[in-house]
Structures are given as C-alpha cells and as structure tokens.
Amino acid sequence: MFGNIANFLSSGENIAFFICALFAIGGAIFMLSFTKVVHMVLSMALTFLSLAGLYFVLEAEFVGVVQILIYAGAISILMIFGIMMTKHREDEEEPKRPWHNGLLLVGAAGLFGIIFYAIQQSQIPIGEFSSVQDNTMEIGKLLFTSHVIPFELMSVLLTVAFIGAIIIAKREED
Incomplete structure (x- = not known):
C-alpha cells in the first residue's frame, strides 16, 4: 500500500511538487482560520507563491511568472492597502463552540483517509507528455x-x- 508513496517520492520533481502542494494547502487553511486580516493576506500570499512553484514544477513557466506578478504581488499589495484604508473593530468576540475544532479535525482526517485510499487504489496510466519548446x-x-x-x-x-x-x-x- 505504501509502495506507491516510495515510488512517488523517489523523484526530485515529485518531492518539490509535494512540498509546494503542502504549502498551498497550508496557506489556504491558515487563510480560513486566522482572525486578523493581515495574517490572512500573508497566508494567501504564501498560497499564491506555492501555486506558482507548482506551475514551475509542471513546466508552465509563463503561468508561474504571471502567478507571481499578478496574484502574489499586485493583489496582495492591493489587499494590504484596502486593510490600511478601512477601520476594524477589535472588540468583537467569536461565540464559543467547544465541539467545533474537534469535529473539524475528525472530518478533515476522514476526508484525508478517503482521498488517500482512493489514490492508492487507483491505476493511473503512465504516458509521455511532449511540451513545446x-x-x-x-x-x-x-x-x-x-x-x-x-x-x-x-x-x-x-x-x-x-x-x-x-x-x-x-x-x-x-
């Protein structure tokens, strides 16, 4: 069952893909879970940069550079200016939900298990991709x-x- 993982991690491209994918997912999760807007913007910028890394690994250099220039650069700066121009109240408190984090953890672990099992059981045909120069x-x-x-x-x-x-x-x- 874990033989596919060992084969997957035997290539440097696959390791770079895995690391960039983890950063993209982590940045997206942090974006949703942070409460301060500046932290949200920084985690969103991390997600944009890691997506650009994924594009570079997949040999789509143009899309990767556009991702860095447009999304990670311009939109993040625009959002930070928007944050600076608006007023934020710090006195609002979220209602207490004690079971919320536990249920989220169980749901995320279950989803990860289902996806992991589906990927391990799938037979993906290996083909050659010929990219243009x-x-x-x-x-x-x-x-x-x-x-x-x-x-x-x-x-x-x-x-x-x-x-x-x-x-x-x-x-x-x-």
Missing part, C-alpha cells in the same frame, strides 16, 4: 489569434469593474 510563444500565438475577442472582452470587463469599484467607494465616503 517555447510555451510562452505558443500562448501568445493562441491569445492573439484564436482567442483575441475573449481577451479584449476580458479587458473591457476588468475596466468596467474597476470603474464600478471607484464609484461605489466614492458613494461610501459621502
């Missing part, structure tokens, strides 16, 4: 030939959303 060039070709209309529509949508956010922020000031 320069995947950034191939993404650019596809983006500006076949998918140019959705690309432009997405830029218009983001611009409209940004203008809408500014209008809503101006209304709240008044």
Whole structure:
C-alpha cells in the first residue's frame, strides 16, 4: 500500500511538487482560520507563491511568472492597502463552540483517509507528455489569434469593474 508513496517520492520533481502542494494547502487553511486580516493576506500570499512553484514544477513557466506578478504581488499589495484604508473593530468576540475544532479535525482526517485510499487504489496510466519548446510563444500565438475577442472582452470587463469599484467607494465616503 505504501509502495506507491516510495515510488512517488523517489523523484526530485515529485518531492518539490509535494512540498509546494503542502504549502498551498497550508496557506489556504491558515487563510480560513486566522482572525486578523493581515495574517490572512500573508497566508494567501504564501498560497499564491506555492501555486506558482507548482506551475514551475509542471513546466508552465509563463503561468508561474504571471502567478507571481499578478496574484502574489499586485493583489496582495492591493489587499494590504484596502486593510490600511478601512477601520476594524477589535472588540468583537467569536461565540464559543467547544465541539467545533474537534469535529473539524475528525472530518478533515476522514476526508484525508478517503482521498488517500482512493489514490492508492487507483491505476493511473503512465504516458509521455511532449511540451513545446517555447510555451510562452505558443500562448501568445493562441491569445492573439484564436482567442483575441475573449481577451479584449476580458479587458473591457476588468475596466468596467474597476470603474464600478471607484464609484461605489466614492458613494461610501459621502
């Protein structure tokens, strides 16, 4: 049963994938469980960076760099500025739920066991993946030939959303 794990961890790529996946899952769990907003943003940045590491391990360098630049950089900084510009009350206390953490632990352990068993019992066919030499060039070709209309529509949508956010922020000031 544990032979598959030994085979999985015999490769350096698989170990890097496993470590990045653990950091991504851990950062997501911390994001949901922290109570201070700054700690949430930092754990979210950890999740974004570990996802970029996963993309690099999977040989999607362009997507990994975009993940670092857009998500880990820009969105995290934007959220920190949003935190600094808003007021937070520290006097609110969560209601006490003594069984909550225990039930969460039992549920998480059960889910982990089910997923572990399903992965160990599955037969995954081994195949060869042939990646292109320069995947950034191939993404650019596809983006500006076949998918140019959705690309432009997405830029218009983001611009409209940004203008809408500014209008809503101006209304709240008044």
